[in-house]
Amino acid sequence: MREFSLPALYEVPADGNLTDLIRRNAAQHPDVAVMGRKVDGRWQDVTAAVFLAEVRAAAKGLMAAGIRPGDRIGLMSRTRYEWTLLDFAIWSAGAVTVPVYETSSAEQVQWILGDSGAVACVVESPAQEAAVESVRDRLPALENIWQIERDAIARLRAAGAGVSDAEVDERSALADADSPATIVYTSGTTGRPKGCVLTHRSFFAECGNVVERLKPLFRTGHSSVLLFLPVAHVFGRLVQVASVMAPIKLGHAPDIKNLTDDLASFRPTLILGVPRVFEKVYNSARAKAQSEGKGKIFDRAAETAIAYSRALDTQAGPAFGLRLKHKLFDKLVFGKLRAVLGGRATHAISGGAPLGERLGHFYRGIGFTALEGYGLTESCAATAFNPWDRQKIGTVGQPLPGSVVRIADDGEVLLHGEHLFTEYWNNESATKEALSDGWFHTGDIGTLDEDGYLAITGRKKEILVTAGGKNVAPAVIEDRIRAHALIAECMVVGDGRPFVGALVTLDEEFLPRWAAEHGRPAGQSVTELSKDPELLAAVQRAVDDGNAAVSKAESVRKFRILPTQFTEESGHVTPSLKLKRNVVAKDFAEEIEAIYRA
Structure with a gap:
């Protein structure tokens, strides 16, 4: 058994709650922009004083x-300004917010x-209101439904005209x-989602210590963050509350398809995202360079960035020749990549998956440091993260102060602290x-090094045991394979089987580009392309790269390309993009059998 802790940097107020933050901001920084709100395509600042007034009115x-x-x-909505406004309004009315993913089915809405x-x-759209109404007869406690796109905020403001500020402040306290x-409600890879109760203390302990430990990234009047993660997810909620706590300017991006444009116009100094976002930026930039005949230059630049970052961890640092190459590629490649991320951001916090x-070295090497962290809904998001000044790439960092x-005797990661759910x-x-x-027993398997840096190696319940008795942690190899531009998802199989196999889905955005670059006819289906020898060879290279991270007994011997995608709508992934392994195994049982039939 091994454990590690750091002293708290933030003291949780004994009798306060999260509404204290917006009153404090309005008193101490009334004219500071704490929100950026997009109206008719243009960003408008919302000051601390204005935000408090709008929260009170709602x-x-x-x-x-x-x-x-x-x-x-x-509260069922995409990520938008009104989400944060209503969250604080609900707290100000003394109530408790229950987030509902905007993609939830009527059955999921009914359960939650x-x-x-x-x-x-409160819902965002007519479609969401229809989903709630369709199950309303099974929700006897539900009395009111408000719709954001049908002037919910204005209707609440008008309805509350007779309530005084003093009454709101009394209720808030x-x-x-x-x-x-x-x-x-946890996404639930198996069974019904469970409702994690997070207190005001949980958020104070979580966000207060994150902000203090990453203080240079949370500078009032200077720093800003664009929130494009679902606020219904606890990671998105961390971004929201930490931004208000600092305070720094918070913007909302409801549609990730417009993320590049939103980053360019909002120009955040800090980005919080999941690895898939950073993989997409890298893969898209590489593919664009290849299509313009600059693929070799990009690959040399990438290798230089990685080598430069690795050298930063040595006592000698980057050699003179490497520094020169790095300076050259900074003008040719790295600066353009930073511009895609808004041009001002120097750091990101990455979570949700390894x-x-x-990729960690690549981003640090281009001058954009991705600080990897780890957490769960039950830990109010991050329970470990890399400090800005002592990053260890390949780990999820040190414990939250x-x-x-x-680490229990069986390798399970256990957590203790004020930030945990109750x-x-x-x-x-x-x-x-x-x-x-x-x-709290996380169900994750991990290790702690001598400096208290945590590495997650797999899920306790997801460990596969092959027919030969070899224990296999799927996450290690899956994450390596998934990093390839062609791969959308990968699920390792092999429990009780003679060897390890994998189900693979192809990236729908990247596949047409690959087909065009390789002279294939436009409009070919995934089924047709999945038989293409060159494409199969490319997927095999991704699998080989994954195999390089594990022993021979753990490596994928055969794979099967599926003609479909693992999506939330298909029921194969959770809203936070975690695989529902049991559902995938059931729905694609025939494809799994085909891997072993020969």
């Missing part, structure tokens, strides 16, 4: 509608709103640090199984 409307202290209110006992729900702030050492990470809502048995003597 909270008054909720109170006038009969919302009581402790009531649960569903019904299990939480939500008395009201009712919750203390140990009161529930939100119930976030980034990979090669004020918390403890322990219970699963209405699920005492699951709570007892996950929380024991103040320690």
Whole structure:
């Protein structure tokens, strides 16, 4: 057993709650822009004083509608300014926010709103309202539905005109640090989603220590962050609350298809994302260079960036010749890549899945440091992250200050700290199984080095055991294979089988470009291309690269390309893009059998 901890850098207020932050900002920084709101294609600043006034107005409307202290209110919307506004308004009315993914089915909506006992729900669009209405007869507690695209904010403001600021402030003060702030339903790779109860203390401990440990990245009046992750996900919520806590300017990007344009116009100094975003930026830039006949230059630049970053970790540092090459490629390649990310960002925080050492070194080498972290819904997002001044690429960093990470005898990662959830809502048995003597059992397998840096090597429940008795952690090889531009998803199989195989899906965005570059007719289907010898060879190279990270007994011997995608709509991934392995295995049982039939 091994454990590591760091002293807390932030003291959680004994009797406060998260609404204190917006009143403090309005008092201390009234004219500082704390939000950037896009209106008619242009970004408009929202000052701390204006944001507080808008939150109060919405909270008054909720109170006038009969919302009581402790009531649960569903919030179903894409990532947009109104999400953050309503979240703080719900808290200001003394209520508890229950996020619902905007892509949720009617059945999922019914479960989340019904299990939480939500008395009201704010939705974004007519389609979302229709989904709620379709199950309303099974939601006896639900009394009100407001729709953002049907003037929900204006309607709440008008309804609450008779409620005074003093009444709102009195209601805002009712919750203390140990009161529930939100119930976030875990995506659930198996079974029904569980509602994680996160208190105001959880967010104070989490965001306060993140902001303090990464202080140079959270500079009031200078720093800004563009939030494009779903705010229904706890990582997106961390971004929101930490930005308000600092405070720094927070922008919202509801459609990731427009992310490049939004980054260029908002120009954030800090980016928080998942590895797939950073993989896409790299792969798209490489493909563009290849299409322009500059592929060799890009590859040499990438290798220079990686070598330069690796040299930064040595005592001697980059050699003179490497520094010259780096300076040249900074003008030819690296500067253009930083421009794609908005031009001002120097750092990113990456979570949700492993980034990979090669990509970590590449980004640091171009002057854009991706700080990898690790966390779960139950840990209020990040429970470990790389510090800005002592990064160890290939790890998920040190524990959140004020918390403890322990590696149990069987390798499981255990957590302790004020940032942890308190219970699963209405699920005492699951709570007892996950929380024991103040320690949360994550189900992840990991290691701690001598400096307290954590490395995650797999999931306890996802370990495969081949017929030969070899234990295989799928995450290591899957992440390496998935990093290839052609690959969308990869799922390793082989439990009880003679060898390890893999199901692979192809990236729908990159595939047409590959086909054009290799002279294939336009419009060929995935099924047709999956039989193409050159494409099969390219996928094999991705598999070979993955195999290089593991032993021979753990390596993928055969793979099968699927003619479809693993999506949330198909039921094969969660909203946070984690594979539902049991569903994939069931739906593609025949393809798995085909791997072993020969």
